[in-house]
Amino acid sequence: MIVAIDGPAGAGKSTVARALAGRLGYRYLDTGAMYRALAWLALNRGVASADAEALGALARAHQVELGLGGAVAIAGSDVTAAIRTPEVDRVVSAVSAHPQVREVMRARQRELSLVVDCVMEGRDIGTVVAPQAELKVYLVADPDERVRRRLAQRPEASAAELLARDAGDAERMQPAADAVQLDTTGLSIDEVIDRIESLLRERAA
Ligand code: DC
Numbered sequence: 001m002i003v004a005i006d007g008p009a010g011a012g013k014s015t016v017a018r019a020l021a022g023r024l025g026y027r028y029l030d031t032g033a034m035y036r037a038l039a040w041l042a043l044n045r046g047v048a049s050a051d052a053e054a055l056g057a058l059a060r061a062h063q064v065e066l067g068l069g070g071a072v073a074i075a076g077s078d079v080t081a082a083i084r085t086p087e088v089d090r091v092v093s094a095v096s097a098h099p100q101v102r103e104v105m106r107a108r109q110r111e112l113s114l115v116v117d118c119v120m121e122g123r124d125i126g127t128v129v130a131p132q133a134e135l136k137v138y139l140v141a142d143p144d145e146r147v148r149r150r151l152a153q154r155p156e157a158s159a160a161e162l163l164a165r166d167a168g169d170a171e172r173m174q175p176a177a178d179a180v181q182l183d184t185t186g187l188s189i190d191e192v193i194d195r196i197e198s199l200l201r202e203r204a205a
Pocket residue numbers: 009031032033035036092093096097121122123124125165169172
């Protein structure tokens with residue numbers, strides 16, 4: 001069983017997907033964390049975010065590990081905290097844009113999604129990674145609200161950069177034709193999760 005949660009930064013994906021996975025007893029798979037880990041490694045190794053071939057090679061050589069408790073590791077380093085920094089925020093969209101990188105990440109994401117029931121969070125889960133997902137939800141929220149939420153979680157983040165990153169990600173942020181769009185503006189996390197759970201019940205019925 002795969003529940004795909006896609007949408008732009010700050011729409012509530014991570015909080016909702018993690019909590020939903022907890023309620024359902026499913027595995028939570030944060031695909032953005034995988035691109036962030038690679039971006040961190042590229043910064044660490046001095047690989048330019050425009051160097052598609054070198055980034056593809058880096059991704060092939062170093063598999064990202066997603067721990068059950070949310071830990072993220074790459075190339076022998078625990079990068080759980082290091083991937084949520086303004087430095088990584090600035091380059092991750094460019095790093096993730098290269099087909100050479102996406103091919104490696106998507107293959108790994110598919111592999112992970114096929115072995116357990118999971119809630120998968122990203123941008124292209126419902127469209128490319130898991131088009132067979134039993135439920136696809138595309139979360140949206142007003143830009144002001146998305147910026148407010150991001151700053152509440154990460155006061156050092158930049159509103160301008162969040163919106164710039166979204167513009168860079170836009171091509172990969174198309175909702176699947178069969179995704180249910182859910183506007184989370186003004187909704188609490190619990191309200192969003194309740195709605196997704198009732199969609200799941202409808203599907204199961
Ligand atoms: O969800 P996030 O903000 O942590 O994602 C970080 C970046 O990774 C985001 O700028 C776009 C990219 N990404 C992607 O291209 N495809 C995904 N499935 C997930 C994230």
